Amino acid sequence: MALDSEKAGILDRLSPDGQKALLGQEILRLGREQESLNGALVALGAAVEGLQAAVGSLEEALARGQRFFARTGIVRAAEAGSRVAILPEGELGAGQKAYPVGFFLVLAGEVAWTGGVGSRIFLADSGIDLIYRFASIEARVIAPGTFITPSSEGVTLEAEFGLAVGGRVGNGIDIVADGSFASGSDLSVTVYGYIA
Incomplete structure (x- = not known):
């Protein structure tokens, strides 16, 4: 079958x-x-x-000649009133500007920044004056375990950062405070962006 x-x-x-x-x-x-x-x-x-x-x-x-950068610098509390170059001017070509698009700060130790005459830290272009500031950070937020970014409490973003205006032609990026601090662990500052 x-x-x-x-x-x-x-x-x-x-x-x-x-x-x-x-x-x-x-x-x-x-x-x-x-x-x-x-x-x-x-x-x-x-x-x-x-x-x-x-x-x-x-x-x-x-075609516009943009180059990405990411640089880290260390700021000491007792020397915070003196500029620290994060992006040196020598890294910019003729007619170029630095455009930071982000940053973060973190203490390398366990001691908050206190005392002294400083109250704010500025991320600025490397000009002598503080006309071109990208951001200012209140010193009170620089504490152990705090990871500070553009959106953190105590951070004020300036138009040069928020509107992507960039710094002045030929100027790099520095970190500087409005004065020094009596104590505090070293502050690691990383800035990233592009040069054009």
Whole structure:
């Protein structure tokens, strides 16, 4: 009997109706595969467009001569009234400006900044005066375990930072306080951005 059902299956596949059914199933399968491939092509097209936009943006930045920087400096509480160069002027080319886009400060020890005559720390361009300030940080927030960023309490962002105006042509980026402090662990200051 198994032989008869096997023969029947062969005859069914050879008959025009059986072939039509198999052909219909194959067409449906191919249709599903085509839909799947079309979806993959749409996703691939979107990915290619995104990649082209990213490459275009990078090419524009390169054409403008932008260079990324990330620099770290150490400020001592007792010397905080003296400027510390985070991004030295020598790293800027002729006619270039520094544009900080982010920063973070953290104490390298367990002693908060207290005493002395200082009350604020400034992230500024390296000019002699404090006209071009990017941010000011209240000294009271410089405490052990505090990670200070642009969005931290006690931080005031200036237009030169918030509007991406950058510093003055040829000036780097310094950190300086309005006075020195009697005590406090070393402060690690990292600034990142671009030069153009």
